[in-house]
Amino acid sequence: xxxxxxxxxxxxxxxxxxxxxxxxxxxxxxxxxxxxxxxxxxxxxxxxxxxxxxxxxxxxxxxxxxxxxxxxxxxxxxxxxxxxxxxxxxxxxxxxxxxxxxxxxxxxxxxxxxxxxxxxxxxxxxxxxxxxxxxxxxxxxxxxxxxxxxxxxxxxxxxxxxxxxxxxxxxxxxxxxxxxxxxxxxxxxxxxxxxxxxxxxxxxxxxxxxxxxxxxxxxxxxxxxxxxxxxxxxxxxxxxxxxxxxxxxxxxxxxxxxxxxxxxxxxxxxxxxxxxxxxxxxxxxxxxxxxxxxxxxxxxxxxxxxxxxxxxxxxxxxxxxxxxxxxxxxxxxxxxxxxxxxxxxxxxxxxxxxxxxxxxxxxxxxxxxxxxxxxxxxxxxxxxxxxxxxxxxxxxxxxxxxxxxxxxxxxxxxxxxxxxxxxxxxxxxxxxxxxxxxxxxxxxxxxxxxxxxxxxxxxxxxxxxxxxxxxxxxxxxxxxxxxxxxxxxxxxxxxxxxxxxxxxxxxxxxxxxxxxxxxxxx
Amino acid sequence: xxxxxxxxxxxxxxxxxxxxxxxxxxxxxxxxxxxxxxxxxxxxxxxxxxxxxxxxxxxxxxxxxxxxxxxxxxxxxxxxxxxxxxxxxxxxxxxxxxxxxxxxxxxxxxxxxxxxxxxxxxxxxxxxxxxxxxxxxxxxxxxxxxxxxxxxxxxxxxxxxxxxxxxxxxxxxxxxxxxxxxxxxxxxxxxxxxxxxxxx
Numbered sequence: 277x278x279x280x281x282x283x284x285x286x287x288x289x290x291x292x293x294x295x296x297x298x299x300x301x302x303x304x305x306x307x308x309x310x311x312x313x314x315x316x317x318x319x320x321x322x323x324x325x326x327x328x329x330x331x332x333x334x335x336x337x338x339x340x341x342x343x344x345x346x347x348x349x350x351x352x353x354x355x356x357x358x359x360x361x362x363x364x365x366x367x368x369x370x371x372x373x374x375x376x377x378x379x380x381x382x383x384x385x386x387x388x389x390x391x392x393x394x395x396x397x398x399x400x401x402x403x404x405x406x407x408x409x410x411x412x413x414x415x416x417x418x419x420x421x422x423x424x425x426x427x428x429x430x431x432x433x434x435x436x437x438x439x440x441x442x443x444x445x446x447x448x449x450x451x452x453x454x455x456x457x458x459x460x461x462x463x464x465x466x467x468x469x470x471x472x473x474x475x476x477x478x479x480x481x482x483x484x485x486x487x488x489x490x491x492x493x494x495x496x497x498x499x500x501x502x503x504x505x506x507x508x509x510x511x512x513x514x515x516x517x518x519x520x521x522x523x524x525x526x527x528x529x530x531x532x533x534x535x536x537x538x539x540x541x542x543x544x545x546x547x548x549x550x551x552x553x554x555x556x557x558x559x560x561x562x563x564x565x566x567x568x569x570x571x572x573x574x575x576x577x578x579x580x581x582x583x584x585x586x587x588x589x590x591x592x593x594x595x596x597x598x599x600x601x602x603x604x605x606x607x608x609x610x611x612x613x614x615x616x617x618x619x620x621x622x623x624x625x626x627x628x629x630x631x632x633x634x635x636x637x638x639x640x641x642x643x644x645x646x647x648x649x650x651x652x653x654x655x656x657x658x659x660x661x662x663x664x665x666x667x668x669x670x671x672x673x674x675x676x677x678x679x680x681x682x683x684x685x686x687x688x689x690x691x692x693x694x695x696x697x698x699x700x701x702x703x704x705x706x707x708x709x710x711x712x713x714x715x716x717x718x719x720x721x722x723x724x725x726x727x728x729x730x731x732x733x734x735x736x737x738x739x740x741x742x743x744x745x746x747x748x749x750x751x752x753x754x755x756x757x758x759x760x761x762x763x764x765x766x767x768x769x770x771x772x773x774x775x776x777x778x779x780x781x782x783x784x785x786x787x788x789x790x791x792x793x794x795x796x797x798x
Numbered sequence: 799x800x801x802x803x804x805x806x807x808x809x810x811x812x813x814x815x816x817x818x819x820x821x822x823x824x825x826x827x828x829x830x831x832x833x834x835x836x837x838x839x840x841x842x843x844x845x846x847x848x849x850x851x852x853x854x855x856x857x858x859x860x861x862x863x864x865x866x867x868x869x870x871x872x873x874x875x876x877x878x879x880x881x882x883x884x885x886x887x888x889x890x891x892x893x894x895x896x897x898x899x900x901x902x903x904x905x906x907x908x909x910x911x912x913x914x915x916x917x918x919x920x921x922x923x924x925x926x927x928x929x930x931x932x933x934x935x936x937x938x939x940x941x942x943x944x945x946x947x948x949x950x951x952x953x954x955x956x957x958x959x960x961x962x963x964x965x966x967x968x969x970x971x972x973x974x975x976x977x978x979x980x981x982x983x984x985x986x987x988x989x990x991x992x993x994x995x996x997x998x
Contacts, residue, residue: 282940291944298951305958346944382981387962394955401948413945417952424959431981459912465919476919485916488909518983578985635985 290337290345290352293330293360294400300326301393308386316385317733320375323389324737327368327396334361343771348469349407354766355773356404358608359535362615363403366528367396369619372741373626374520375734380630381429381518388428392524395421399532406543408457408468411536415453415500418532419446425521426513438516445509446499453496459489460544470543471772482547490548493540494555500533501589504562514582519629522578523622526585527615534611538596538604542776549599549780556597561691563590568695572702577625577635580702581618584661587699588614591692594676598683601767601777606679608763610672613660613752617669620745621657624650627738631728632721642718643710646725653746655707660749662703663696668753675760810850817843830876838869852925855934 304322308315334357343353371389378385398417405411423446427439461468463485464476477486498506514522541552567587574580592614595607628643628650629635644651660669673696680689730739752759767773799807820839827833841864848857888894926933938946 286943347941349941349944377984380984384962387958390958391955391962394951397948397951401944407941407945409942409945410948413948413952417948417955420952421955421959424955424962427963429981429983430963432983434987435983462918463916466921480919481917483916484912488912516983519985629985633984633986 285347287342287345290340290343291350291401292337293333293364294397296326296330296333297364297393297397297400300330301390301397304386304393305390308384308390316375316379319386319389320371320734320737323371323393324368326393327364327371331361331364331368334364344406346410348471349410350401350404351406351772352404353770353772355538355604355608355770356535358612358763358766359403359531360400362531362611363396363399363528366524366531366615366619367392369615369623369741369745370520370524370528372737373523373619373623374518376630376732376738377518377520377626377734378428379734383428383430388425391421391424391428392521395425395524396528399528399535402532403535403539405536406470406539408461408470408473411540412454412457415496415536416450418529419450419500422446422521422525422529425524426517428518428521432516434516435518436516438513441509442513449496449499449506452492456489456492456496459485459492463489470540474544474546477544477547486545486548487551490545490552491555493544494552494559497533497537497540498559501530501537501593502586503559503589503593504566504586507563507567507586510586511579511582514585515576515578519578519622519626519635522581523619523626526581526622527618530585530589531611531615534592534596534607538607539772543772546776546779553597553599556593557685557688560590560593560597560688563587563593564691564695565590568698568702572698574702575637577637577640577706580637580706581621581625584699584703585618587695588618588661590695591673591676594680594685594688594692597688598679598685599776599780600679600683601764602675602679603683604767604773605760605763606672606675608766609756609759610676612759612763613668613672613749616745616748616752617657617660617667620653620742620749621661623738623742623745624654624657627742628654631726634721637706637709639719639721640706640709642713642715642722643725645715645718646722647728649728649742651710653742655710656746657749658703658706660753662700664700666753668749668751668756671753671756806850809846813843813846813850817847831873834869834872834876837872838865841865841869852927853930854928855931 300323303326304319307322308319311318337352337357338354340352343351345352370392374388374392375385378388395418398414398419398421401414402411402418405414423439423443426442427435429435460473460477463480463483464473467473467476495506499509502510514525517525545552563586567583567585567590571580571583571587574583592607592610595603595605595610597603598606625635628640628647631647632639656667660667663670663673665671673692677689677692680692730736817840820836820843823836824833824840827836841860844864845857845860848854848860
């Protein structure tokens, strides 16, 4: 194969979004190197601009008929495009809300943005990776940059503790994942492409090895989406990390995990569909129940959102388990909405902690008299996370539960409904703390609240991010049709999902696993 | 069994015994330094196994990377942290050891059964031997191009991250005089309520 022939087969244009982000991160690095601390005025905006350009490149590829690049190791189908857009958007909002936070802590901003951009490159490649080596390298790029970001406030023992915990648990889960992947390589007779593995596995008998590989792969994926019982790192890491990093981990990193789960489990394990659906049902129920119940007892806002994000991951899993067209579409729809409501909530928390230096829930008492913007934004985002109509989160949950009910997942939907009610309680507790308190019940911190100004460098972009995400959270609920269509189209036009839906039967009723596939004896 | 097969079998047994012995030493040795050196021995025995499998490039890479880089790094880390501290013996420490041993034995049995019962698909191609390095290079620039290039981004970021974590930060005077705590989270640490109550 000569060079010209190879270059024409690579379809390298399909990774243009990733390429733009990589060029941006190099640019940030060089500008930061040349200008020193003065560069803090420029570098975040270079980062945001690059991510916007990357988003444009993603939108431009929407109708591209060719989706396979790099000889099958990367596929840029509509599903991966949606996931990549979610990751890029979350990285963009994260940069916007992090500028003031990082500068106030005295750490360097250029490197922070560089590492964050690398993490999003890892997540983006992971969303489209179609081959085991690419999957693993992308996963490690995402994970290692996340560890570094977690420990970024290096003089703070909490940050150190979080980074160490995340590193140790993450490394062991990577090792498990790698072991599972190596079993797949062996069982398929030395294939690394997901489709080729599935073909070779279908030709051979089912074996214990395949089940072990499935278990190990699920362990690796569940760590990324922090599903119970692989969630132990989440509360401590969320509490000790810089808050913008938590925002990215809870949205971008989680979306990448879901992209990996969808592509890998559906493509490689059609033989074990019942089994992995069963495992994910257990994970979803545990995540919803434990995440939402433990969140009731939290006193710190960051920990509260950590447990709430565990619960939210449980809700999203319902869409994946439903395995219908609407199921996958509702998963994408919910992740897209979750992006705005969660990042909006984090923007408010960051603003509050920058002004007062605390994130205790009790300190929010009586905030509405001093800072109506934070109160309004945080209330809307939390109510949306809880699923109160007419906010976006309500429609997202409705769609998820409807898809689950249609697919016959009655237990799962009932548990979801029940835990949503619990979650509304702890979200409203925070809203009540901010809004209902009388002036004399105000917390000390709020009494001494500084005058609201937006003059300090970096606060303007935080304000813009806050307003944008809150507006999106409010309006997407009412104007959900375009997003809805986008999610459905991306599921319909994605080759591997089409194959899967054709195999299981497109009728939503027929997705009951017992109805279509004769039980495969192990 | 001809002479070549006999030599192969004997060297396999020697390597396996050396590897298992050294690995047990890593886990059981009370001294961290001995454990680190024994880890090097494990890596070298593994590279010997690769040689037996006709994969000389992997064997060389194993020694270069694991013994030359990873193990030396571990030894450096041990030398930098040479604070001697006598720990209180933990009560019921044997329970922990027994449980760990039990879990490990269970995992070993499970994986062992998997390996024995699985009908592995054996490749019929002759091993490529010393030409493997050319083939690896071709793969790097054809179907493994994307991970290969992505790994360079990963390494760049790891380099930057290591520098960020290790360098001594320059704090401008303006930041020092203000009441903001530098290089720390803006949120105050939680007051540990339960601990404070027990002290009173």
